[in-house]
Amino acid sequence: MEGNLIDGLCAGCFAKTNTLAEFAGKLTQCPICKRWLSKGAWKTFEEAVQDGIKHKGLLIESDVKNLGNHFTIDYSIDYKKNILMGTIDVRASAKKIACKNCSRTRGGYYEAMVQLRGNWEKPYEYTQWVGTSKRDQKKEGVDLYVIKFSEANRIVGFLKKRFRPEVKESSSMAGMKEGKHISRKTIMLRFR
Numbered sequence: 684m685e686g687n688l689i690d691g692l693c694a695g696c697f698a699k700t701n702t703l704a705e706f707a708g709k710l711t712q713c714p715i716c717k718r719w720l721s722k723g724a725w726k727t728f729e730e731a732v733q734d735g736i737k738h739k740g741l742l743i744e745s746d747v748k749n750l751g752n753h754f755t756i757d758y759s760i761d762y763k764k765n766i767l768m769g770t771i772d773v774r775a776s777a778k779k780i781a782c783k784n785c786s787r788t789r790g791g792y793y794e795a796m797v798q799l800r801g802n803w804e805k806p807y808e809y810t811q812w813v814g815t816s817k818r819d820q821k822k823e824g825v826d827l828y829v830i831k832f833s834e835a836n837r838i839v840g841f842l843k844k845r846f847r848p849e850v851k852e853s854s855s856m857a858g859m860k861e862g863k864h865i866s867r868k869t870i871m872l873r874f875r
Contacts, residue, residue, distance in 0.1 A: 687765055689762065689763060689765050689767075690763075694765060694767065697767075698767060698769065701739075702739075703738060703739050703740065703758075703760050703762060703767055703769060704736055704737070704738040704739070704742070704756070704758050704760060704769060704771060705736070705737050705738075705771060706732065706735050706736060706771050706773045706775070707735055707736075707737040708721065708732065708734060708736075709735070710731065710735075710775055710776070710777035710778065711777060711778045711779075711780055712777045712778070712779055712780075713725065713779075713781055713782040713785055714779045714781065715782070715785035715788075716782060716784070716785050718782060719731035719777075720780070720782070721734040721735065722734050725784075728747070728749055729747045732747045732773075733745055733747065736756060736758070736771075738758070738760055739760070739762055740760045740761055740762030740767075741760065741761040741762075742758060742759075742760055743760060743761055743766070744759045745757070745759075746758075752774065753772065753773055753774040753775075754773050755771065755773070756770065756771040757769075757770050758770075758771070784814060784830060787816060787830050788814075788815075788816045788830060789816075790816070791816050791817060791828070792816055792830060793815070793816050793817070793828035793829055793830055793867065794829065794830065794831055794832040794867060794868070795829045795831075795832045795835035795836075795867060795869070795870060796826055796827065796829070796868070796869045796870070797813075797826075797827040797829055797835050797838060797839060797870050797872065798824060798825070798826050798827075798869065798872065799824045799825045799826075799827070799872055799874070800824040800871060800872065800873045800874070801824070801848070801873040801874040801875060802875060803824045803825055803872075803874050805874075806842050806845075806846050806848070806872070806874055809838070809841065809842065809845070810827055810838055813827060813829060813834055813835075813838050814829065814830045814831060814834055815827050815828050815829055815830065816828045816830055832868060835868065835870060839870050839872065842872055846872075846874055848872040848873050848874045848875070849872070850870065850871070850873075851870075851873075852868060852869070852870050852871075853868070853869050854866045854867065854869070855867050855869065
């Protein structure tokens, strides 16, 4: 008995005459953090490549291998209840653009300053994952220039729960953008 026919062709002939998957994405990389832009977000190389795969049927699996000056994508697709596999070999150069966070970091941009005072050494260990444009150690403690206000709130909330410091907040005007006032927040945490 013959195998299943796909659109009137055997699986081998169908695979030779039909393109089931191709890479249709554009590659843009941040030269500083090495992340890749895809669908408006900065992602890993594998995620960006998988976002750029154009395919027929249901993409079951894809495996990306970065080979330096090119990459391959091994895939399996369910096309009309037939599992078909293939490989895409892609030679494409990436456009280099600094992502917003890296741009801001290099430019010294920050939306909030978190000041750690008193017995600050142990809480400081928990701030290593916070996105900062600068960390300034002074004799009275450490100032963290946090790029995003939401991230400053997250670390302050965590430190408040864990260490119960005294907290003082203030705001200052940082300029104007598109006719709106831009303010920066300073949050001082004093640890016992």
